[in-house]
Amino acid sequence: MEPPPVERCTVVVRRIEVDTSNCDDYNAFYTDVHDYLATRIDPRSMRRLRLSGGGATKVMSMDRGDSMTDLFEGVQFRWASVPGDGDHGVDSLELSFDAEHMDMALARYVPSITAAAEQARRLNCALxxxxxxxxxxxxxxxxxxxxxxxxxxxxxxxxxxxxxxxxxxxxxxxxxxxxxxxxxxxxxxxxxxxxxxxxxxxxxxxxxxxxxxxxxxxxxxxxxxxxxxxxxxxxxxxxxxxxxxxxxxxxxxxxxxxxxxxxxxxxxxxxxxxxxxxxxxxxxxxxxxxxxxxxxxxxxxxxxxxxxxxxxxxxxxxxxxxxxxMGYCGWEAFKTLARNYFLVDDHPLFQEIQALLAKVEVTPAEVSEMLLRNEDVDVAMQGLLEFLIAKKQGKEDAGEA
Ligand SMILES: Nc1ncnc2c1ncn2[C@@H]1O[C@H](COP(=O)(O)OP(=O)(O)OP(=O)(O)O)[C@@H](O)[C@H]1O
CATH class of the missing domain: 3.40.50.300 (P-loop containing nucleotide triphosphate hydrolases)
Known part of the structure; x- marks a missing residue:
């Protein structure tokens, strides 16, 4: 005997056509789903793919009539892009899943969509x-x-x-x-x-x-x-x-x-x-x-x-x-700067620089400035070394005075 068919539920997220100059929040959840699915879509599994957006940012979405599966906490959620009826009908995104997961879908899956969409928008958005x-x-x-x-x-x-x-x-x-x-x-x-x-x-x-x-x-x-x-x-x-x-x-x-x-x-x-x-x-x-x-x-x-x-x-x-x-430039901080400016983790002058950094109070801004002065790593490191020696000397002179 065949097992009874699994009961399915459908949630419809309709794009609402309103005067957006007054109430641009009406489509918030539709937009969230759209933006979320763009991060979940697997282009290899799609027969047709919609690409939109400008410049370097391209957004992938399902074309009308298409569907895709999203996996959340081990449960399969099926999304379909359903075209509206006739000239005035509006599009919707329809979510279907096994009915036993309704509570989880509403309590956890839906909120996770909004959170993920917000995160994706923030990542794409210039600060x-x-x-x-x-x-x-x-x-x-x-x-x-x-x-x-x-x-x-x-x-x-x-x-x-x-x-x-x-x-x-x-x-x-x-x-x-x-x-x-x-x-x-x-x-x-x-x-x-x-x-x-x-x-x-x-x-x-x-x-x-x-x-x-x-x-x-x-x-x-x-x-x-x-x-x-x-x-x-x-x-x-x-x-x-x-x-x-x-x-x-x-x-x-x-x-x-x-x-x-x-x-x-x-x-x-x-x-x-x-x-x-x-x-x-x-x-x-x-x-x-x-x-x-x-x-x-x-x-x-x-x-x-x-x-x-x-x-x-x-x-x-x-x-x-x-x-x-935020303190003066120590050895570890210096190594970060050397890596930033010259992509180096080692240099013949490092030992002397390390010894001087332990004795001289120099800010990361001062070190950065010295490293920026020359594109040649040897010349820049030599310049920094001389700067540190001069600082140390100045400190000693001040101590003696
Ligand atoms: N810890 C650091 N790491 C990397 N770069 C640094 C660091 N500190 C300073 N710099 C370099 O020096 C410049 C000036 O530093 P920044 O303005 O962040 O210091 P600040 O402590 O805020 O100074 P102020 O108290 O004068 O405002 C930075 O733009 C950067 O190039």
Whole structure:
């Protein structure tokens, strides 16, 4: 006797034709499925393939009437591209699977599609860096080449930062369960030219998050600050550089006793009525309060050359989750730079350079500059060696004086 046919379920994801100038979100899930399937399609298994997109980016999709199989947690999901009826019918993507998997499909497969589509879009999308002009953000393309591979820093610290970011990304449910906002704060400190800005760029490139570089000098009061922060989307990085220079002792004191102002209902600049300076407490309160609950998956990075000048409020445990010291160029950091600039792992002058790096305080920026001076590795290494010897001599002379 033949086994009874397996019951199948079908989920229809229809492309809705609407006036997109008003409501461009209607097709969000259709777009998610479309973008997700583009990452899953196996061109060798397709009879017909649709290619779209421009420039170097080509997107693969099923042609109308075609179908493909996607495997998720060992279950086969069949997708079909179904053309609409007649002239006005709209296309749909139809998902079919064995009925016993309905719960799993809705609880896990469907959300995984949205997450994967977002990830794919982020990877394909050029990053942007936004800067504030008064209370609005202005974005330009962000092409900073720094990555964790090219970043010259102490290897255990680098690994700790990467591990922290990876853990943060995986912990959405964890943050929800413990009732904490899904955000992470990093304080980067160290002398000028040690790579704090480069690390910010490396984090942005690693996460594929846009940067929001906040210039507090552009703002007159806390409510302007709040408006800007509220305008930041999820999956973004807020950066405030040289945080030690942003607040005067007076503004800190002022802020301690003041209630954080609220936005005027009409969104207007209410600085004049409240006369509020930007205060560190205003910034921290807002980041920990409303901003945390109005978005998620956000990173905050403060940088400073002088950690000892920072307000203790910022250094309090729990404020910035990780303090990262960017130091002078050590041996391991130098090897990264030598690899970046000359693709070399060894050189006859390495031993002398290593010995000098242990005695001289030189920043990765200074080393980079020396290595950039000549395309010939021997000439560049010799130049660096002489630079280090001169620095060491200068230090000794200063010590004797
Ligand atoms: N750790 C590093 N790894 C690789 N390159 C570096 C590093 N530090 C500095 N550089 C080089 O020096 C340039 C300046 O460094 P960067 O602006 O990142 O330093 P910084 O610590 O942010 O300095 P500042 O405190 O003055 O803003 C970089 O563009 C890069 O070329």
């Amino acid at each position: 942007r860096i936004y800067m504030n002009e008064s209370t609005s953000w202005r974005g330009i393309s962000h092409h900073h080449p720094a990555t964790f591979e090219t970043l010259a820093m102490d290897p255990p610290t680098k690994q700790a930062v990467i591990a922290d970011i990876d853990r943060f990304l995986k912990r959405k449910e964890y943050y929800r369960r413990i009732g904490k906002a899904w955000k992470r704060g990093y304080l980067l400190y160290g002398p000028p030219g040690t790579g704090k800005s480069s690390l910010v760029a490396a984090v942005a490139n690693y996460l594929r998050f846009n940067l929001y570089d906040l210039d507090l000098a552009e703002l007159r009061c806390n409510s302007m600050l709040q408006r800007l922060l509220i305008g930041m989307p999820n999956k973004s990085i807020l950066v405030i550089e040289d945080i030690d220079c942003c607040f005067t002792a007076t503004s800190r004191e002022d802020g301690k006793d003041r209630k954080t102002p609220v936005l005027a209902e009409d969104g207007s600049d209410d600085c004049s009525s409240t006369q509020q300076n930007i205060t560190l407490s205003g910034l921290l309160n807002f980041i920990d309060g409303l901003w945390s609950t109005s978005g998620e998956e956000r990173i905050i990075i403060f940088t400073t050359n002088y950690k000892d000048r920072l307000d203790p409020a910022l250094l309090r445990p729990g404020r910035m989750d990780m303090h990262v010291y």
